[in-house]
Amino acid sequence: MSAPNDNRPRTVVMLQYAGIGDLIWHVQYFKRVAETSQGGKVTVVAQPSTLTRAFIGHEAWIEAVIEHDHRPRRGEKRRGAHAGLKGMWRMAQQLRQGHFDRIILFSGRPSRGLVAWLSGIPVRMGFGYRWLQRIFLNKGPYIKAYRGDALAVYPEASAFMVAHGFCTAPVVPQLTPPAEQIVLMEKRLAALPRPLYSFAIGTSEPHKQWGVDKFAALAARLIHEGCGVLLIGGPAEVELAREIEQAVPDNCRHGLASVTDAPVLGSAAALRVADACVGNDTGMVNVAAAVGRPSYVIIGSRPWLNQDPENMHNIRARQLSDIDVDRVHGLLIQHRSPAHAAL
Numbered sequence: 416m417s418a419p420n421d422n423r424p425r426t427v428v429m430l431q432y433a434g435i436g437d438l439i440w441h442v443q444y445f446k447r448v449a450e451t452s453q454g455g456k457v458t459v460v461a462q463p464s465t466l467t468r469a470f471i472g473h474e475a476w477i478e479a480v481i482e483h484d485h486r487p488r489r490g491e492k493r494r495g496a497h498a499g500l501k502g503m504w505r506m507a508q509q510l511r512q513g514h515f516d517r518i519i520l521f522s523g524r525p526s527r528g529l530v531a532w533l534s535g536i537p538v539r540m541g542f543g544y545r546w547l548q549r550i551f552l553n554k555g556p557y558i559k560a561y562r563g564d565a566l567a568v569y570p571e572a573s574a575f576m577v578a579h580g581f582c583t584a585p586v587v588p589q590l591t592p593p594a595e596q597i598v599l600m601e602k603r604l605a606a607l608p609r610p611l612y613s614f615a616i617g618t619s620e621p622h623k624q625w626g627v628d629k630f631a632a633l634a635a636r637l638i639h640e641g642c643g644v645l646l647i648g649g650p651a652e653v654e655l656a657r658e659i660e661q662a663v664p665d666n667c668r669h670g671l672a673s674v675t676d677a678p679v680l681g682s683a684a685a686l687r688v689a690d691a692c693v694g695n696d697t698g699m700v701n702v703a704a705a706v707g708r709p710s711y712v713i714i715g716s717r718p719w720l721n722q723d724p725e726n727m728h729n730i731r732a733r734q735l736s737d738i739d740v741d742r743v744h745g746l747l748i749q750h751r752s753p754a755h756a757a758l
Contacts, residue, residue, distance in 0.1 A: 424516035424538065426452035429460040429483065429531070430467075431522035432568055434619065435679075435698025438465040439705050440569040440588050440722050441521055447581040448519055449476040458513065460506075469679040470590070481509065507533030520552075521572055523560060528552055542575055565721040587723050590705040596684035600674075604688055607643035608670050610751060613686050613703065614644060615694025616659065617652045623696045625713045625735065627655070631662030632740045633693070637747070638663075638670035645689055646673040647682055647699055691750070693743060696720075701727075709750055713738055 428445055430438065438461060449457035456478035461467040468480040483506060485498060503526065510518070511534045518534065520527045520541035528551030531539040543549045543557030558574045561567040573585035604611065614634065618624045634644040646656045656673040663671055674685045683702050686692055692703035693711040704710040704726040711728045712720060715735035720727050730746065732738045 421453050423451060423453045425454075425514065426517045426519065427458040427460060427481075427510060427513060427515045427536070428519045428521060429527060430462070430465065431520070431524060431527060433462045433464045435464075435466055435470075436701035436720075437568055438467055438470060439590060439698065439701045441572055442471055442705075443586045443589055444521070444572055444576050444581065445471075446474075446476055447576065447586070451581070452517070454478070458515070460510070466679050470683075473593075481513075503530050504533060506530050507535075510534035510536065521575070523548060523571065525551070540579065542571060564718060566718040569720075569722040585722075587725075588701070588705045589707075590683060590702060592680050592684035592687050592706060596678075596681045597687055600677075600681065600684040600688045603674075604643075604645065604672065604685065607645065607672055608638070608641055609643060610690040611643040611645060611688070612637055612747065613647050613689040613692045613694075613708075614659075615647050615692055615697050615699035615703065616655055617648045617699065618695040618697045622735070623715075623717075625695055625738070627658045627662055629740055629743075631659050633743055634659065634671060635663050635667045636740065636744055638667040641670075643670045643672075645685060646671070646675070647685060647692075647694070648673075648675045649679075649682070650675065691747065693747065711743065711746055713743065 426448060428448055430441055445457055445459055449455055456476055458479045458481060459467055459477065460481045460483050462485055463482045471477055472480050507530050515536045517538040518531045518536040520531060523542035523544045525545060525547040528541055528548040532551035538554050539552045540554045541548055541552050543552055544560040549557060556578045558578055561570045576582050614630055616630060637644055646659060648656055653675045656675050660671060674682060683706055686703040686708055687706040689708060691709040692700055694700045696712055696714045696717055700710045700712045704723045709726050711730055713730050715732055719729040719731060730738055730743060
């Protein structure tokens, strides 16, 4: 409960995008908004695929998480409860029941502006780089759409936050796994050699997948050098992890382990316990960078990720298939910590 004299606005934020990485890039910005909101808390509206409730639902600055079932991911073969005009109306009515004073849209889409307007929330803020969205908003300033070579999600969120005075410069994404999860993962992974490299093997799209054979070959090479390798994923990656394990030679499997059964914050803790991460263009490479570990994303020709100049390293090429094991291995060796440089 907020104090009786707390005149800060009761606030809800809405995230447009659907991925785990999208959420991670926004967490610190949501927290900044919460600091200016009633009770120091904010309600977050996000798509189920972001796993927002699992990642940050426990945080003291979160009042509630509302799932925006707008567009199920490919393969789910269902229509979202908030899809289409009827779904937008349902979402707006759910927001209306929250009696919010302010809605902040991390989006430039007119459809999100329409939902905000239908909700009747008095103060409506959004990117506003399209005139059609600005019809439904009533508090600027607005920003321009990002036109650079990086993925637009983080640069646009950053520009929006700076424009509204929530921060003076872009904030590097950070995530702190619970201490008890870190302790559990330290015990679970204690027998693996060091340095320990986590592999983020999952992906939401087949064209982002580096491949079983390449992951297995990289794992074998690192283990042969005395390093450890950890395969990170969720329930959807159990079979993929098994395929990679089977492709690793028997005499190298002592240095290999998988974590596909942990809660998402357990996976984040495993990434924190490891020394570095390499993986597909997927959410967990962004989690790795956010927990403070060097993260090497095998991104090919896709727009690169620029949210963390220190920890995020993009491995680019005209085609994903052009990125070979030698190149990735060389980058891991080049950035190995001084304590392990002799390996």
